[in-house]
Amino acid sequence: MMKNIIIFLTIIALSVTSSYAQNGGVRGVIKSENSQVIPYVTVIIKELNKGTISNDFGEYELKKLKPGVHTLEVSSIGFDVIYKKITIEKGEITTVNFILKESKIMLQEVEIIGRKAKTYKNSISFAATKTATQLKDIPQAVSYVTKEIFADQQAYHINDVVKNISGVNQFSYYDDFSMRGFRSGNTYINGLRAVDLFGPQPLLVNIERLEVLKGPASAMFGNANPGGTMNRVTKKPLAEDRKAVSFTAGSFNTFRTALDFTGAMNESKTLLYRLNIGYENSDSFRNLQENKSYVIAPSISFLPTDKTRINFDLVIQNFNGKLDRGQPIYGATAGTSLNSKGNTPISFAIGATNDYHKSDANYFTLSLNHKFSDKLSFNTSFMRFVNQEDLFEHRTSNKYALDAAGEPIPTLMGMRISARQNKKIAENVNNYFVYKLKTENVSHKILLGLDYMKRVTPIGGSGIWTSGSSAYLKKDGTVARYEPANIDDFILDTNGNPVPNIPHFDLENPQYRLAYPNDYILGGYSQPEEKYSSIGYYIQDQITWGKLQVLLGGRYDKFTDYANYNTKNEKAFEYAKFIPRVGVVYSATDHVNVYGTYTESFEPQQTRTVGGLSNGPFDPVQANMVEVGVKASFFNNKLEANLAAYSILQENELVTDPTDDTRMLQLGETSSKGVELDVVGRVNANFSMIANYAFNISKFETTPADSDFKKGEMRPNAPKHQGGVFAKYKFTGKILNGISLNAGTNFVSERNSADGSALKFPSYVISDIGATYEVDKFVLRLTVNNVFDKVHWVGGYSYHRMFPGAPKNYLLSVGYTF
Template sequence: MKFLFAFIATIFICTFISTAQAQDSLIIHGIVYDENGNGLPFTTINLDNQHQSIVSDSLGNFNFRTSIGMHLLKFICVGYNEFSERYNFKKNEENHLEITLDPNISKMQDVEVIGRKEKSYRSSSSFVGTKTSTPIKLVPQSISYVTKETLDDQLAFKTSDAIKNISGVNQFSYNNNDFVLRGFRASNTLINGLRISTRGWSQNLLPYVERVEVIKGPASALFANTDPGGTINTVTKKPLDNARKSISFVTGSYNTYRMTTDFTGPMNQNKTLLYRLNLAYQNTQSFRVLQDAEAFVIAPSFSFVPNEKTRVNFDLVYQYNKGRLDRGQPIFGASGGTDLYSTPVSFAIGRKNDFQNELNLFSTISLQHQLSKNISFNASYLKSMYQEDLLEHRTNNKYAVDSLGNEIPTLMGMSTIRRQRKNYVDNLTAYFNFNFETGPFEHNILVGYDHIQEVFPLGNSTYNASGFLSADGKSTISSFNPKKPELYQYKNGIPVPNVPYFDLQNPDYSISEISRYINVSAMETPSKYFVNGVYLQEQLRWGNLRALIGFRQEFYTDVENYTKKAEKNIQQKAFIPRFGLVYTPIEPVSFYATYTQGYQPQTASIIGDTATYGGPFDPLRSKMIEGGAKMAFFNNKLSVTVAAYRIEQNNILVNGNIPDKPDGLRQIGQQVAKGFELETYGSINRNLNITANFSYNIAKVTKSDNEEEVGTIMPNAPKSQGNIWAKYNVSKGYFNGLGIGLGANYATKRNTNSAILVLPSYWIGNAALYYQIDKFKIQANFNNILNKTYWVGGFDFNRLFPGMPRNYMISIGYTF
């Protein structure tokens, strides 16, 4: 009994003490703002210089418990001046704090060395438009982007998940960087403004990405041979000078499992050495047959900032993809009609033992040094490597034929590929930047040099099977000629293929050993090209008027017969101008106009063999005229861009119909795209973020040796497309911490490479729910909520690329 009384007394005393302490403590609420009145997420608040601290939520809100009396609070946020203040917290008073932090100008990035300051759907400056850190509203060209905050809110994981938020960009296929920009198919991509290998199939992953941006129209004056519709640039995450760590887990439809981490901060006390480490792993199946896959990313980054004049950064990205090559959905052939629904969207061609292992590896080192008050030097070097190990049962893009040569629309012609290859890209850029004044004029002059080299080395090899079996079954014939039926072997009245046909009505995905076919082993032709370019750019300011004048002299060398004794350099050169004007009558509004040219060289195999192809031929030439307005609303929180343009591409090679020269070419083709775009990024208030875009584009063939082709819309180029995504966060009341996201995207009908096959228009709806409490964030994303059937792109009857049916993703994240 004594023990019982003692136990009760102890509980009573502890309860009394706890109650007394609670009466002497307070809960402090507050919010941290930036200079524009936006809530600053992930601001660190230290109390009384203790090691323990709290972090504001995604809207800048924070709360903590402390005792009555005087306390020192310290507020720390990347890119802002540290703020300290003593507060006397009293009982029975409203202890609510509102803190505004001032930006630290010395921390502003100049060459993508230091991490981005902004934490919203809006990005105020870009490096890709001028090779200097220039406010987007002052660049005389349309620049679109998707920030990491948008990517996080949409649980985006690969490039195609991002580009739907950019006007005028549409997928051509599932393949890496295979997009249509303003009607023109893209072939080049940049990482931090530098060229990387584009031979791979798997799309770039996004866990290490700060933002994806597109400079619209030709960008050859800055980045050498680029596409006329635009150039996609991926900006990687950079180290921050404030410790921050996050980890998230995602699961969802099609047995998706994903984990990502992002660690960053200083490595020494004086914060001259910074690091960032992004890791990601995903294992998932697909709505497509046999398209289960694994992906792994390791992306460390280090910054050395010894003083305010010098900055050095090193990035390494290791991306490994393991799966199968998805060449799209086949449907019944043309003689069977144009029914897109003749096979389900899950339908694919392949075998269980197919595989594709891809390694993308690139490293970048960059230096920025301020030589004097008016002169700075910048240099960056990127080394990129791509490695592929592939086994594939694929369509040969033809249907089976009977003994008379008639198409059998339900049997797909097949071939196999066993391939191992690598290629390497080197990209060096170096330039000086001069800033000075002459009377009323302000000058920003950039003088630079670029070197780009891509090598497809000796030793890459393939082991292929295709064609039809000869009559004796000991050799193959590449195609079937019904006028010489005695050359072929037959079964059930049909010529026998080397690789069995794929039956679209009764598909067989079982293991198939390729050694039983007649294979041909061959080395892939090695190749090499290199580019040397010098450029001059002046950004001139006179009051509210700014002019951009740029010139580039390009020397492109393609090595013919690379690695052979007959090796020869085939050089092409081009002079590329760029002009632009920006007028800012009032601070939130700027009007701009630009004229720029672009070029892409013809390959050495064509221009070096005049006996076969004719020529010599000039490079592909493009030019663009664009004008528009860039505006800011709601205290500079919301950006709106309106652009109208005309792009023309010339010197397209077409067959010359030359007697006695069947492969002879002539340079007559032309394509023209005209349109306008509207884009919106940012926030209407501190609770509502939005990104939206709309484009109208007519991209036509205007010159061709085939008169029937003139006037046709280019493949996978919708006349109109758009997207909207909005997120609203509740910051007060019972639902504090709750958020909701709603969005939709659409595209009108699109042509394919087949004149009789058109992809229908579509629109899909998306939604998301968010809940953040303290350092935890839980979200659920629902895509294609109405379960629409649609196609994002396609080649023809045997290669279409359907969009994903209704699916969901659930994520839980922790920031510490």
């Protein structure tokens, strides 16, 4: 029996030995370019359909491989895929090590995995062409500000960072900007349209970067502003563990905190998470103003296979404060400078002590990228955005008080009440296929897609108000517009002047008080149900032929707007247009690309501007642009620059009739021509910078006879010159190791107001300085903004509503990473 067992075991051993002798294997170590081992890398032999995953030490091994020539495929999230031919010998284990390069464009057409870089520079845009495209290869100017710049400038709101972008400046305190001379329009998040908040400024804690696609972008987004489209890109999960918390205190009783955690949730790193939380509690340099805001933003990415990627974002935002409508100013009505002594101080704000503005802005997005093959992929994104608002405010009537003769009293401001509660819901879905085709000399990236958007204001909203035209009390208990000829019908004060329904605000001796709706004679309204929607069909081909790249695109957009929605008087207004886009990029050298583009914009007028007016509806706003430019990189691609020259022509813009606020006027043509320069990146390992300059002539070419604007006048809040620079130097010597110093300055030239050239906002230059100290895992930052305490005006509308910039202030923060 024992003899038989020995014979059997001998046969088994010989069989195994023979098997190993007939076959071979491969093993090795996988590292990154900085010599760090990379775990959980997928290694596959394509011909044999056999594979493995590297261990915690980056080691892999495949056994029992048939001898011969095979192809090894090595892939990992965030790294370029490597294909390598190897020869397997009989009875031998071949050693093959790999060094993976970090991927410039990961295997995604929608952004599923986050940006790993920690520098000022960003190389990719997903929104400009709807596919991951190198910025240097996009035939249109794209400016951006990354979270690393947010951190060094201690920026917490969009208004804090637009100074870093050429051709963009504040129009007011709201989510409201001037881009190449045109007022901004829709808000976009990850390329999807959100509800326009307008009032509160969202916190930046969950934002990876702010992008501005300059000029018309209707070929990509449908109805879009001709000056540019601002896109907020949210932070996405990373496969590596990163955790950071920070606490900030500063001027105006400012307290802030932020948390950013990300990493893998399983060993295979197929389930990733990111959690961003931010909180702010601050006052302002302006009386009465305060802000309490928080944001909670979890994000999950699921990577079940190397062909399918899914991301889910949830963002919960709450704002609780006051809506700062700007301030009126006295003295300037006589033509004096806004900065003259004796004018209204910039700390001055109008309102009542118990005014408030509360808003919830919550949204979720779901994105999927699936690769059917190396040539064909499908991408889809969905977003639902809900904004709920509760507002009660005392605001200006945009008119001064009247005396008995009907003449304005420039030291007393007319007032009105505005209160509302409503909800707005926006839903977007964007679907497209990408097909990559390559012939001997020419490659194509063809995109074919459809998107749908709708925005609804559901029934149930309501408000109370007092109109500026019904501002004075009559003896019969009603209110009406004051007319000197009928003075006997009105209640008069001790000075013989008409008594207002809402007490005037004394600009020389301001008095703040508690005030309630039952103190006044008010009107009320029920918010009607509203809806508008758009559907777009688009096609695009990115063609590469040697050094030449051509972008050909077109979109058919159909926009439907409803007046008296869901009532028996419902009426649909439909607008449709085909929107072309043509661009060319030529690689003059390895580091210099020149480009040119032609594109258009299309903005139908919505029912909130055509419905209820005595002279609507109106033709859509349309524009076209020609742009040429140069994109270059320096210092081994660490620093990049974009120089652009453009010409935009727009027609059919709407403005309020100055003689009747129930009517609108449609302007003729307005133009914008200019040159812009953006530079961002690193000069060396120690010196980082971002700089910009814009020269812009944005003016009215033709205007109606009864408009406040005259032919040849500059558009409101459109500076002729605007720019700035911010730079940081990090010391690495023994004595100053860990210390960084930064400084920045930005300037804006004189601008017209909505009153035209009758009121101009003065030019200004603002300077900031800062210092950072990094020790172990702690980071200490000190920033002093407006270090020379310059009085300046960031934007405004008229003498009654202007927006001063903040005086000198400081921020001190401490952060910890683990």
